[in-house]
Amino acid sequence: MVTAPATTTGMFDLHDVSVTYGSETAVAGVNMHIPPQAVTALIGPSGCGKSTLLRCLNRMNDELGNVKVGGRILLDGVEVNDRSVDPVELRMRVGQVFQKPNPFPFSIYDNVAYGPRTHGVRSRAALDGLVEDSLKRAALWNEVKDSLKKHAFELSGGQQQRLCIARALATAPEVLLMDEPASALDPISTQQIEDTIAELKRTVTIVIVTHNMQQAARISDQTAFMLRESMERPAQLVEVGDTRLMFTNPSDKRTESYITGRFG
Amino acid sequence: MADTSTTGRRLSRPAFRRAADRVVTQLIGLSGIAAIVILAAITVFLVINSSRALREVGLWNMVSGTDWFPTSEHAKFGFLPAEVGSLWVTAVAMVLCIPVGVAAAIYISEFAGRRTKEVTKSIIEFMAAVPSVVLALLGIALLAPHVREWFNLDTGLTAFTAGIVVGAMALPTIITISEDALHAVPKDLRTGSLALGNTQWQTVYKVVLPSASSGIFAAVMLGLGRAIGETMVVLILAGNSGIIPDTALVSARTMPGTIAGEMAEVVQGGLHYSVLFAMGLVLFTVTFAINLAADIVLERQRKKWRR
Numbered sequence: 001m002v003t004a005p006a007t008t009t010g011m012f013d014l015h016d017v018s019v020t021y022g023s024e025t026a027v028a029g030v031n032m033h034i035p036p037q038a039v040t041a042l043i044g045p046s047g048c049g050k051s052t053l054l055r056c057l058n059r060m061n062d063e064l065g066n067v068k069v070g071g072r073i074l075l076d077g078v079e080v081n082d083r084s085v086d087p088v089e090l091r092m093r094v095g096q097v098f099q100k101p102n103p104f105p106f107s108i109y110d111n112v113a114y115g116p117r118t119h120g121v122r123s124r125a126a127l128d129g130l131v132e133d134s135l136k137r138a139a140l141w142n143e144v145k146d147s148l149k150k151h152a153f154e155l156s157g158g159q160q161q162r163l164c165i166a167r168a169l170a171t172a173p174e175v176l177l178m179d180e181p182a183s184a185l186d187p188i189s190t191q192q193i194e195d196t197i198a199e200l201k202r203t204v205t206i207v208i209v210t211h212n213m214q215q216a217a218r219i220s221d222q223t224a225f226m227l228r229e230s231m232e233r234p235a236q237l238v239e240v241g242d243t244r245l246m247f248t249n250p251s252d253k254r255t256e257s258y259i260t261g262r263f264g
Numbered sequence: 265m266a267d268t269s270t271t272g273r274r275l276s277r278p279a280f281r282r283a284a285d286r287v288v289t290q291l292i293g294l295s296g297i298a299a300i301v302i303l304a305a306i307t308v309f310l311v312i313n314s315s316r317a318l319r320e321v322g323l324w325n326m327v328s329g330t331d332w333f334p335t336s337e338h339a340k341f342g343f344l345p346a347e348v349g350s351l352w353v354t355a356v357a358m359v360l361c362i363p364v365g366v367a368a369a370i371y372i373s374e375f376a377g378r379r380t381k382e383v384t385k386s387i388i389e390f391m392a393a394v395p396s397v398v399l400a401l402l403g404i405a406l407l408a409p410h411v412r413e414w415f416n417l418d419t420g421l422t423a424f425t426a427g428i429v430v431g432a433m434a435l436p437t438i439i440t441i442s443e444d445a446l447h448a449v450p451k452d453l454r455t456g457s458l459a460l461g462n463t464q465w466q467t468v469y470k471v472v473l474p475s476a477s478s479g480i481f482a483a484v485m486l487g488l489g490r491a492i493g494e495t496m497v498v499l500i501l502a503g504n505s506g507i508i509p510d511t512a513l514v515s516a517r518t519m520p521g522t523i524a525g526e527m528a529e530v531v532q533g534g535l536h537y538s539v540l541f542a543m544g545l546v547l548f549t550v551t552f553a554i555n556l557a558a559d560i561v562l563e564r565q566r567k568k569w570r571r
Contacts, residue, residue, distance in 0.1 A: 063458055091461035098459075102452035105475050115460040118470070164456070171461060 010174030041220035049235035095168030101160035103152035138166035158189025349516030356427025365438030392436035421503035445479020485558035
């Protein structure tokens with residue numbers, strides 16, 4: 001049975017990472033360390049390459065076609081773009097939650113069991129355990145434990161998003177990527193997602209893209225600020241560091257302007 | 265006055281413009297109603313013309329009658345030979361075109377590149393534009409001799425031969441509508457599945473296909489409706505024998521083929537004439553029911569994605 005990793009793994013190291021769409025370089029020269037079992041927030045104005053960088057970490061950029069990723073991206077020391085790395089295996093270890101909740105048109109149970117089933121878990125008992133465990137970790141269990149057969153579309157937006165988190169957790173990832181997971185939700189649902197993230201970071205590494213700087217300040221341990229200063233030049237990582245420090249005492253003038261709301 | 269405020273911009277609209285709006289709205293509404301009126305007129309027309317047959321032979325006697333001897337002295341008007349013939353032709357057509365059609369739709373929607381997609385889609389649309397009589401000619405020249413040879417038959421004009429060509433005719437309908445259904449599955453479901461570590465093929469058959477299943481079902485139903493109503497191909501290729509076919513590999517008559525083949529030779533207003541109309545009424549009811557079912561299923565699918 002797959003369980004949450006007990007050892008300290010799920011750490012990323014990025015060296016001079018760049019992303020090129022066709023002939024246009026969107027992101028360049030990103031160097032950063034993503035510590036394990038902590039929340040790293042990617043912030044910056046729209047179009048600054050946050051989501052693009054996030055998609056490099058589980059190679060979802062592969063699916064877009066015509067995208068070239070340069071530099072080195074190491075997950076626990078292993079180059080994820082290496083030819084020997086299968087994106088399918090990588091994505092089991094690096095899960096993703098999207099901006100808009102995207103549950104499959106199945107029951108709650110089947111949504112969570114989807115990943116494990118694909119990867120060969122057949123026994124009913126093992127699946128039951130995984131579903132319960134994942135829903136508990138996503139803080140949805142208490143609301144749905146009596147209606148696991150209910151269609152996922154009957155859940156509210158916030159519940160659907162927590163279902164998507166549970167679904168991603170069911171393959172026991174070491175890292176969870178979240179692309180503005182609360183931007184389509186109301187404040188109460190957002191609060192619940194943030195609580196879930198705070199709880200989850202004890203067992204998984206979380207990288208979250210957010211437009212909401214208060215959210216970044218509330219939930220993250222480390223913050224990375226990205227900026228694309230003009231369309232002629234690729235986006236860059238301006239500053240990365242401890243969240244509290246960055247929000248109280250940013251070292252770069254541009255970071256300060258952004259977090260104090262002067263642009264973006 | 266309302267239209268001379270301080271800014272000089274008016275708030276009222278000239279009467280003739282409002283009248284024009286009303287006229288256009290009503291014209292459009294009328295066009296919508298026209299379809300319903302035509303449908304109702306067809307039904308009434310069929311019932312009136314088949315009333316003599318319904319009175320003198322009886323609906324059940326026709327629908328369940330085993331003998332079709334319309335011109336003998338003791339004429340018998342049993343539809344079963346034509347009904348079973350239609351069933352065989354349609355069954356062969358569906359067995360062939362459902363797997364091929366759905367597979368083609370999956371390929372076009374999920375795996376083909378943009379260029380391939382454009383080219384295949386226009387080829388399929390072109391396929392739909394080939395007149396059925398032309399396909400029937402191809403069938404009689406190329407297919408029938410082979411069918412005769414393969415199965416060692418006396419004639420190549422069988423329900424099987426007609427079924428293959430009818431299947432080819434229903435193919436564009438099934439491909440196009442299935443492809444629409446697959447295309448309507450939200451993209452974020454695909455990314456969601458891929459991000460969970462599924463391959464593209466796993467994503468297609470575990471998420472995309474189930475999500476589009478009702479649309480694909482509707483596509484099959486519409487293809488079925490098309491196959492049952494197809495006339496020219498079956499008239500030329502099925503052989504039109506009067507017996508109830510016990511396999512697909514014998515000559516058979518179909519309902520549309522019977523009507524088209526005999527209508528020109530009957531006395532207008534006579535009993536045989538009226539019986540053919542009754543057969544048309546039965547055929548119309550069947551295809552109408554199939555199309556209605558497909559429509560209901562499609563509408564349900566549309567609602568599903570409006571979330």
